[in-house]
Structures are given as structure tokens and as C-alpha cells.
Amino acid sequence: MSAAVRADGLHVVRGGVTVLPGLSCEVATASVTGLLGPSGSGKSTFLRAVVGVQRVAGGTVEVLGAPAGSSTLRRRVGYMTQAPSVYGDLTVEENLRFFARVLALPRDAVARAIADVSLESFTGRVVNTLSGGQRARVSLATALLGSPDLLVLDEPTVGLDPVLRRDLWELFHRIAERGATLLVSSHVMDEADRCDALLLLRDGKLLAQATPAELRGRTGVEQLDEAFLRLVEAAE
Amino acid sequence: MSPRVTAAVARRVLEQLRRDPRTIALIIAVPCVLEFLLQQLFGRNSPVFQKVGAPLLGLFPFIAMFLVTSITMLRERTTGTLERLMTLPLAKVDLLAGYGIAFALVAVVQATLVSILAFGLLGLNVAGPEWLVVLLAVANAVLGSTLGLFVSAFAQTEFQAVQFMPAVVFPQLLLCGLFVARDEMATWMRVVSAFFPLTYAYDALARTASDDLGARFALDVAVVLGCIVLAVVLGAATLRRRTD
Numbered sequence: 001m002s003a004a005v006r007a008d009g010l011h012v013v014r015g016g017v018t019v020l021p022g023l024s025c026e027v028a029t030a031s032v033t034g035l036l037g038p039s040g041s042g043k044s045t046f047l048r049a050v051v052g053v054q055r056v057a058g059g060t061v062e063v064l065g066a067p068a069g070s071s072t073l074r075r076r077v078g079y080m081t082q083a084p085s086v087y088g089d090l091t092v093e094e095n096l097r098f099f100a101r102v103l104a105l106p107r108d109a110v111a112r113a114i115a116d117v118s119l120e121s122f123t124g125r126v127v128n129t130l131s132g133g134q135r136a137r138v139s140l141a142t143a144l145l146g147s148p149d150l151l152v153l154d155e156p157t158v159g160l161d162p163v164l165r166r167d168l169w170e171l172f173h174r175i176a177e178r179g180a181t182l183l184v185s186s187h188v189m190d191e192a193d194r195c196d197a198l199l200l201l202r203d204g205k206l207l208a209q210a211t212p213a214e215l216r217g218r219t220g221v222e223q224l225d226e227a228f229l230r231l232v233e234a235a236e
Numbered sequence: 237m238s239p240r241v242t243a244a245v246a247r248r249v250l251e252q253l254r255r256d257p258r259t260i261a262l263i264i265a266v267p268c269v270l271e272f273l274l275q276q277l278f279g280r281n282s283p284v285f286q287k288v289g290a291p292l293l294g295l296f297p298f299i300a301m302f303l304v305t306s307i308t309m310l311r312e313r314t315t316g317t318l319e320r321l322m323t324l325p326l327a328k329v330d331l332l333a334g335y336g337i338a339f340a341l342v343a344v345v346q347a348t349l350v351s352i353l354a355f356g357l358l359g360l361n362v363a364g365p366e367w368l369v370v371l372l373a374v375a376n377a378v379l380g381s382t383l384g385l386f387v388s389a390f391a392q393t394e395f396q397a398v399q400f401m402p403a404v405v406f407p408q409l410l411l412c413g414l415f416v417a418r419d420e421m422a423t424w425m426r427v428v429s430a431f432f433p434l435t436y437a438y439d440a441l442a443r444t445a446s447d448d449l450g451a452r453f454a455l456d457v458a459v460v461l462g463c464i465v466l467a468v469v470l471g472a473a474t475l476r477r478r479t480d
Binding site for chain 1: 240241243244245247248251252255256315316317319320321322323324325326477478479480
């Protein structure tokens, strides 16, 4: 199966500092791929490059067969930024309606996205009055609108309670079963087990690209955060 | 460019404004109070009120919309919604035009209400048509919005954005001919003011007030409209899909 995302020698410099010195990796189609690494490892920068909003110094990123950021991709890629990028002074429904109108989606798409993130009882609430986790889910819902072929989610589950986190990971897998690809970043290793494939990032370099099972086999440890440590030590 | 997306942006901006009734009240009430103060200060039939009343009515939307738009756009930049929008099928012109239309509609309400007060109750008279003053006010509001969008790119914080108002607007107000006729200014000031869009906006209003709607008036209007287009082009150039 062809890759949904293919980065080749991706080189990104932000504010004079090299964030990604030359990243090459692939994200398999119709999978949930976790992008894991500590804060500051370049996860968000990579995701920004995938959705085409990051200025790139070198290398290429191909998304669904087209160069990242191509105008043809703007309907096919859903993006959730790390900080909730929704309008705080609008209600949940007004936010989603706005994004749905930009995407020329029918009205029922809004209700479906709200139901996907379990915010049905908050549709009329102004976003600024919601909790941080609820706001993040509004932001996630806007990314789900229009059932994009690729979902790029920057730390979608941070700060959520465990039940909600489990629900969202189940949702991600349901979406992948429908044939869409999800690239999900996280800085907590206990989410690694919920992914089909992992990209482990540290200091802008790819430590490993593997499934959780392969990672266990390669390092000989059961705990994935322990496996991550082994890889770091081996790389040094 | 898509009318659907432009309308979506305009509608969203108005929905945001509706959630902030205090700002709406200020946008409407402040020019009314100023117009009233001006009339009380100089007297109903004084030449000063009759000279300054119409330009104040017509220029106030420029100032108000400049401020409101530059702050709203700065918020789009700092909260990440702009980055989000740049990944969507939305042309930069759709975004700018959506803002322009939304604030033009606000300006219609603002200028109409202030006109009713000034012409109806305060005794302000213009020799030209009163509706033209309202129309010019709306054009000036759009000019203010588009300039506000453009300068918001150079502000990192809301404090900076607020300071752009006196920095960009006050020199134009001082030199536009309202305080000293441009013919009586030192040459260098007259030359500088020829490059300020507000000079033409003021001149159009002053000519409406004296019913002098000839070729110079047409030129004034053309310059104001041209500046709107220029500000949109410059504003679009400051919107980058890819950033650091």
C-alpha cells in the first residue's frame, strides 16, 4: 500500500535554530500513526510541514500523492493545531457552522462532528466558557468536518480524562477503518500502544519507525517508555 | 475567490461582534456623543460645527473600523485560527473581503444612526445630499478595515496594534485639511498629505458639504476606492500560508 505521507530529507529551520535536520519517514494509508517524542522534539513542526503551513528549508513532503500544501489537498486534509484554534467568542455550533460553510458541507456534517467528540449537550455554549479539554474537542471536531482523507492531530488528547481519551482513540480507529489516515502526536508514551505504527522523534531526528510490537521485539522490553529510553541510549 | 466563503467569513465576524454588545454600543454611541459635544461646544449655527460636523460623521467609521479590524485580525493570527484557515480551501481575498463586508455593514448602521442624530436633531446642514455623507462614511469604514488588516501584520501584541491607531490615523487627520486648509500649509506638508488616503476622504466629505460635486470630487472618490484595493492587495501579501 502506498504511503499517505512521505517525508524525504525534510529540513526545517525556525528562528535560526534547526528543528528538523533532515527527516525521512512514511505514514501508511488507513492507519493510526503516532508521532511520539518529548516536548520540543519537533513534532508540531513536522505536522505543520505535513499540512503545508511550515516554511521549509529543504527536502520534500508528499501528502496523498501531492506536494504538502497543494491547494488540491485543502479539502482532503484535516488539521487540529496544538492550541485550540477556534473562535472563543462563538458557540460550539457557530464555530463548526463557519468551518462547514468554508468547506461547503451540508448542515448535518456539523451535528455529526459534534457527536463524534461527544459535545452534543454543549452545542449552544460559547467556547470561552468551556473547559480546556472541551475546547480541544471543539477544535478536533472542526478538523473532522468533511471526513478528510488525512487527519493531522497535534496532541488531541492532552488534558482529557481517561474515559474520554479512550473514546477518542476508539473514534480514531473507526475513522481509520473507513480508509482515512491519522497522524496523531503525543508526548505521553502510554498512548503509543493505541497506535498501529509509531514515529519516535527526539531532537528532530527519527529514533525509530515501527509498530509497538516491533519496538518491543527490537528492544526486548515490554514497557514502551522503557523501549524509548533504550533507543535513546543506543543512539548516543 | 468564492462568494460563499467570503459570505461565511463576513457572517462569522458579525456573529463574533454580536457576542460583544458593549463594543457595538461604543461604536454607535461614541460618534453620537462627540457630534453632540461639538454642537454644544460651538453652537447649533456656528460655522465650526457646520464645517466639522459632516467630516466627523464621515471619518469616524474609518477610525473605529481601523481599530476593531486590526485587533480582530491580530487575534486570528495569535490564536492559531489564521493558521487553521490557511489549510482550508479559502482564498486570502475571501478572508479580507469578508472582513471588509462585515465592517461595512456595521458602518452602514453606525453612519445612518449618527446621521439621523446630526441632521435630524442637532441641526447639521450640508448643501449636498445627506445620503452621500452616509455612503462616503461606509467607504471610509471599508478603507479603515482594509488598512487595519494590513497594519495588524506588523503588530505582535494588542498593545502594539492599539498604538498603530494614533501612529497611522492622527498624522492623516492633522494634515487632511480639517484643521488647516491644505492651500495654507507649508509645501512639504501639502506634499506629504497628498500621499494620505484620508486627505481625499476628507475632501470628498467637505465637497459634499458644500455641494461641489465636480471632477475633484470624482477624483477623491476614485482615490479612496483605489486605496481600498491597494490595502487589500498589501493585506493579502502579509497573509502567508507558510510561516516560520
